[in-house]
Amino acid sequence: MKYTDVLIAAAIFTIIILIIVPLNTVLLDFFLIINITLAIMVLLMTLFTKEALEFSVFPPLLLVLTLFRLSLNISSTRLILGNDGEAGAVIRTFGSFVIGSNLAVGVVVFLIIIIVQFIVITKGAERVAEVAARFTLDAMPGKQMSIDADLNAGQINELQAKERRMKIQHEADFYGSMDGASKFVKGDAIVGLLIVVINMVGGIIIGIVSSGMEMEDVISRYTLASVGDGLVSQIPALMISTATGIMVTRAASEHNLGRDISSQMTAQPALLIIAAGTVLALGFIPGLPTFQIILLALFIGGLGLVLRSQQLQKNAAKQAQDAETVQQQSDRDKTPNQQDSVASLLHIDLIELELGYGLIPLADPAQNGDLSERISVIRRQFASDFGLIIPGIRLHDNVLLQTNTYCLKIRGEEVAKGEVMPDSLMAMHPENLEDHPFEGVAAVEPSFGLPALWINVRDREKAELYGYTLIDPASVIATHLTEVLKRYGHELIDRQQVKDLITFLNESQPVLVEETIPKLFSMGELQKVLTGLLRETIPIRDIGTIVETMAEHAQNTRKPEQLVEFVRQRLRRSISRRFIEGEHARVITVDPQLEQTILEKLRQTDQGSFVALAPEQIQKLLVSLKTALEDSLSMGIQPIVLTSPAVRPHFKKLSEQLAPDLTVLSYNEVESHIEIKAERMVSIQI
Numbered sequence: 001m002k003y004t005d006v007l008i009a010a011a012i013f014t015i016i017i018l019i020i021v022p023l024n025t026v027l028l029d030f031f032l033i034i035n036i037t038l039a040i041m042v043l044l045m046t047l048f049t050k051e052a053l054e055f056s057v058f059p060p061l062l063l064v065l066t067l068f069r070l071s072l073n074i075s076s077t078r079l080i081l082g083n084d085g086e087a088g089a090v091i092r093t094f095g096s097f098v099i100g101s102n103l104a105v106g107v108v109v110f111l112i113i114i115i116v117q118f119i120v121i122t123k124g125a126e127r128v129a130e131v132a133a134r135f136t137l138d139a140m141p142g143k144q145m146s147i148d149a150d151l152n153a154g155q156i157n158e159l160q161a162k163e164r165r166m167k168i169q170h171e172a173d174f175y176g177s178m179d180g181a182s183k184f185v186k187g188d189a190i191v192g193l194l195i196v197v198i199n200m201v202g203g204i205i206i207g208i209v210s211s212g213m214e215m216e217d218v219i220s221r222y223t224l225a226s227v228g229d230g231l232v233s234q235i236p237a238l239m240i241s242t243a244t245g246i247m248v249t250r251a252a253s254e255h256n257l258g259r260d261i262s263s264q265m266t267a268q269p270a271l272l273i274i275a276a277g278t279v280l281a282l283g284f285i286p287g288l289p290t291f292q293i294i295l296l297a298l299f300i301g302g303l304g305l306v307l308r309s310q311q312l313q314k315n316a317a318k319q320a321q322d323a324e325t326v327q328q329q330s331d332r333d334k335t336p337n338q339q340d341s342v343a344s345l346l347h348i349d350l351i352e353l354e355l356g357y358g359l360i361p362l363a364d365p366a367q368n369g370d371l372s373e374r375i376s377v378i379r380r381q382f383a384s385d386f387g388l389i390i391p392g393i394r395l396h397d398n399v400l401l402q403t404n405t406y407c408l409k410i411r412g413e414e415v416a417k418g419e420v421m422p423d424s425l426m427a428m429h430p431e432n433l434e435d436h437p438f439e440g441v442a443a444v445e446p447s448f449g450l451p452a453l454w455i456n457v458r459d460r461e462k463a464e465l466y467g468y469t470l471i472d473p474a475s476v477i478a479t480h481l482t483e484v485l486k487r488y489g490h491e492l493i494d495r496q497q498v499k500d501l502i503t504f505l506n507e508s509q510p511v512l513v514e515e516t517i518p519k520l521f522s523m524g525e526l527q528k529v530l531t532g533l534l535r536e537t538i539p540i541r542d543i544g545t546i547v548e549t550m551a552e553h554a555q556n557t558r559k560p561e562q563l564v565e566f567v568r569q570r571l572r573r574s575i576s577r578r579f580i581e582g583e584h585a586r587v588i589t590v591d592p593q594l595e596q597t598i599l600e601k602l603r604q605t606d607q608g609s610f611v612a613l614a615p616e617q618i619q620k621l622l623v624s625l626k627t628a629l630e631d632s633l634s635m636g637i638q639p640i641v642l643t644s645p646a647v648r649p650h651f652k653k654l655s656e657q658l659a660p661d662l663t664v665l666s667y668n669e670v671e672s673h674i675e676i677k678a679e680r681m682v683s684i685q686i
Helices: 003-020 025-048 058-082 089-099 103-152 158-211 215-249 257-265 269-282 290-334 338-345 357-363 371-386 457-465 473-491 495-508 510-516 523-535 543-552 560-570 572-579 592-600 615-634 648-655
Strands: 351-355 394-397 405-410 413-419 424-428 440-444 451-456 469-471 584-590 602-605 608-611 640-643 663-666 675-682
Touching: 003 058, 025 058, 025 089, 025 215, 058 158, 058 215, 089 215, 103 158, 103 215, 158 215, 269 290, 351 357, 351 473, 357 371, 357 394, 357 473, 371 394, 371 473, 405 473, 413 473, 424 440, 424 457, 424 473, 451 457, 457 469, 469 473, 473 523, 495 510, 495 523, 495 543, 510 543, 523 543, 523 560, 543 560, 560 572, 560 648, 560 663, 572 663, 584 592, 584 615, 592 602, 592 648, 608 648, 615 648, 615 675, 640 648, 640 675, 648 663
Parallel strands: 351 394, 584 640, 584 675, 640 663
Antiparallel strands: 351 405, 405 413, 424 451, 424 469, 440 451, 602 608
């Protein structure tokens, strides 16, 4: 046991003894000075702490100090009532200082001090402690979840998470303890007031009955002693109550209270100058003390001007430093070594969106352009829908493009292009655009190739009245970008993304990852399967099911094409929900004889499989498919081709010559509860 522990225990035991053992005036004066000193130390500690937990011992210390103060009250009462009002030099001096030559004024001043202590300081500190305790406890679950999220995301380690959890627990314990400790402060204020009344009334009665002094002398002596005793106890109590209020209202900060007040109150010198002018204006009101007002205004205004000058000097120095940094960076950029210069030429942006000069306002936030924000939304939506994280899209201007033209590039190569009119609206009508009641420029919607019309913004209401669908230029570009990402999304997934997906899966299913990657399949083989799924816009969010299906068929095949088909069949619920609306599917089927022919003509090579149909047979197949697609579209049906599982991937390859985005499903990829209705059939004469 340390000697400090023994001293603390002895001090608490001594406080309890003081309640019982009588003290002489010398010891009482000594303990009263100790009480005042401790109160000053506690108040200073609260002023110089940066956050509440730095003074976490405050609640039990508050209880000990309250008990100490009450024990001194009892000892002083014993001396006042039993020693003819003589309770030592400290009490006599405090009483004389307040009462002075006028007993009534002194008593009133003392009562005001008591009221301020009880109603303002103590009551406020108690209420703030209650609210702080309640909100701290209510916020604990959210803080715990935030720590768990940071831990799962890898932003903090287990030790840091443990430390943060302990801090939250300590905060809850501290504010809960402060809520209870504030009740002691309130009770101490009430008891202090009662003791003063008891000393005053009891002392006067005892003095009249036993001392034989004159009534005026008795009242003066015992009132002086009672008020002095009350002040000696209430002034430390006032300090402790103030410290309590400061502690429970103190927010966590990097600096102490004095530093925060000075820095924040003087952060805006212009406000001090305005305040000085306002105070100076008060000096012109007749009857107010002009000299004092002018003196105060000059002080505040001078302080504001000095701080303003310092602020300007700091800003100028910072600008000079920034300019020097930029110049140094520019000098370094102007003289790069040859290796860095060559390496920079090898960099290729994965995705680029180039804008003509006239479209720059669409991407400039300063001109209310929100294209960059829309691109961020597209990336989040793509990750949510397909499970693929689209890398950052480089957005920049290109002086070689026409004014209102934009260009989409993947890996440095152009994949799509379009033109929009930035100050107009694109109008589309479900029936026709030939008989429109307003002026416009004919155009083609770039995403789906539909006829459209660029109209003036002032014709918006008229166009909506006639049933036109209106699209702003930024939305046209964003929609086109979305469709391009869907079509070429399979080209965007690389080994690093596959590794990130496996790392994410390992957190929830470590056994599956351990058994499959890389024991059964390499990262490259998994990448090929994911690419095959994305090529036909099949989401890969359920990476666990994909890897598990590959593991189940590892003994049968390692060919990516076949693994893709097995995974598609396992994902039939997701596929059915994505491509089929409702419980009925109106589809285009493939003639069984044509399916048999495709299987017979199937050839396997080291590079994969292909169907060795004669050119005239392929031509007939495409003509039949085109007719079926046109009939379906004329009936308002989104074309879906349904084939047997063995034929599906090969028919999809054949159909890409005519309709690259055509949905081709197998019977095993449609859920059993969906009713299938064949509207058309693809067949050829063999």
